[in-house]
Amino acid sequence: MSRLADLAREGIPADVDAAHDAAERARFVEAVSRGAAQRRGGALGWVADLSRVDAWLRFLGLSPAHAGRARWGLALAGAAALAVALVALWPARRLDYAVEGAPGAAGGYVAAAAEEARLRFTDGTTVALAPGSALRVAEVDAAGARMLLEDGRASLRVTPRPKARWSVEAGPFAVLVTGTAFDVSWTRGDGTLRVDLHEGSVTVRGPLAPEGLPLRAGQRLVARMREGDVQISSVDAAGAVGSAAGPAERAPSSAGAAPPGGERNTGPGDVDGDAGAARPEGSRAEGAPAGPPPGGSTAAPDGAAAAPSWAKRVAAGDFRSVLAEAEQRGLGGVLERGSLDDLVALADAARYARRGDVAQRALTATRKRFPGTSHGKAAAFLLGRMVDDGGSPGAAVAWYDAYLAESPGGPFAAEALGRKMVAVERTAGRAAARPVAELYLKRHPRGAHAPVARDLVEP
Structure with missing residues (x-):
């Protein structure tokens, strides 16, 4: 900045043309104000105040009485460069919001009583809070906001913007979004999360999905903490909650399964679990049919598209096709020779589909082999x-x-x-x-x- 001032001072002679000086200053004010408004929505509009322009000129050591006509353009260039630098470094404006239909309490807490409450953010994003619901706006910055849904249901329409960053936390879960429309509900009493995605995409993370489960438009996710269960279905499935393979095909819950090895309690020192634990490389589980090597997809015939990997199928909620393919290939062989990604996907598919027996074996193999x-x-x-x-x-x-x-x-x-x-x-x-x-x-x-x-x- 001091170098800019030096350059400007070097180009200014002592002769003065007061009338021209006034005209040039007015043109400078108009140009800088117009450029600042375009770059930051008027964030530097205060430069248009003539007294503030004079202050900047004094900082440069250039009062109007010493600015000559011949080199005034150089002074303008130096001051304009300074203004451009300030615009580039000016921090982005923090979003603000207003609450309608409910009083906004300290700390961003909003509780909808008998009627719906609505939060409107300055970027156009809206959050509709259902009656009886409670939400707290924990953090707000230029990119978005982090909100905590304490209980009830909220409907969000997030305005898509570059580098937008929004999240809704509900209990131990977090819904991460950039621009989309979705409903999220959290029932604190029984630890149930439900997300209905109408537009765009979101990722749901939490104890039952530490790596995150992506949702596409038209999908519903229901996570039940008590049962240790996550299911993905269609929003249009008449309110049904189940896996993509069909809600009627619910397998027994792993919560009721016996510990690995039947009646035997297992711990970290007993990683084999049951007879399905990993065996020496190259062996095949007894009775397991020979088949293609374990993996996320099989080789497709010429011209046919390869099947999606197991991890992608789990992310899409297609848990049962993963389990069916693993059993068709021979579960023992998959546990012995499958990749880490396939073992993780198999364990997740089994847990989400309530196949506790398969999940225990896949997790045990993961610990032993990796x-x-x-x-x-x-x-x-x-x-x-x-x-x-x-x-x-x-x-x-x-x-x-x-x-x-x-x-x-x-x-x-x-x-x-x-x-x-x-x-x-x-x-x-x-x-x-x-x-x-x-x-x-x-x-x-x-x-x-x-x-x-x-x-x-x-x-």
Whole structure:
């Protein structure tokens, strides 16, 4: 900036033409104001104030009394360059919003009583909050907003913009969007999330989908925390909630499945689980038919399109075709020779379709064949949760400990510690669970298990 001032001063002689000076200053003010309005919607409109222009000229050491006609153009160029630099560096304007139909409380909290409440953002994005629902606007910046849906239903129409960034958090889930129209509801009492996508695309992340599940227009996602279940169906399926293969084909819940190995409780030291665990490379599971090597898709005949990978089918909600293909090839062979991506997709498909037996075997194989990977570590938590939900909290604690030791900052860390706390209380009592509760509150003071932890800590 000082260099610009030096260049401008060097080009200004001492002779003065007052009339021309006034005309040139007026032209300069008009040009800079017009350019600033185009670049930032008037963010530099204050430059149009003649007194402020004089202040800038004084900063450059160029009062009108010392600006000569012959070199005034050079001074204008220097000042214009300075204005352009300021426009380029000027921070983007933070979005604002107004609340209609409900009073806006401190901290961005909005509660719709008997009538719908509506939030209107300055970029055109709208959020309609159903009666009886509560939402808090946690953060707002130039790119978008982060909102917390505490309970109830919200309908969003997000205006598409470059680099837009919006999210709606509901319980342990987050819906990430850039520009779209969707409805999201969260029932805090039973831990159920529902997302109906009408336009665009979103990604839903949470404990049941740590890698994120993308949704396309016309799809519905329902996640049930208590059952450990996520299902994707069509919004137009007359309110049906199920997998893409059909809601009538619901498999038994893994919550009721026995721990790996039948009556035997398994833990991290017993990674084989049952007879379906990984075998030496090259062997084939007994009774498994010979077939194409495990993988996300088979070789297609000439001219035919290859089948989508298992991971893509899981992302699209087609869980049952993954399971059917794995069983057709021979489940044992898939577990022994399948890629990491295929094992992860198979485990996810089995969990979402409530095939606990297959999910346990796929997770066990993932840990045994790919130790140290993020998926191998996550499998410890998922196995612990399945054993826990299956009625063996004592065995689950060992899995939770394994996960927390291997991935203390992982995506399941808060839930693993919270579930461990509950499991310890169930098996060893409140006194034994209190240290775990204190650790949970220290690490996750606003986590989903914080109320339970505080109850254990308080005398």
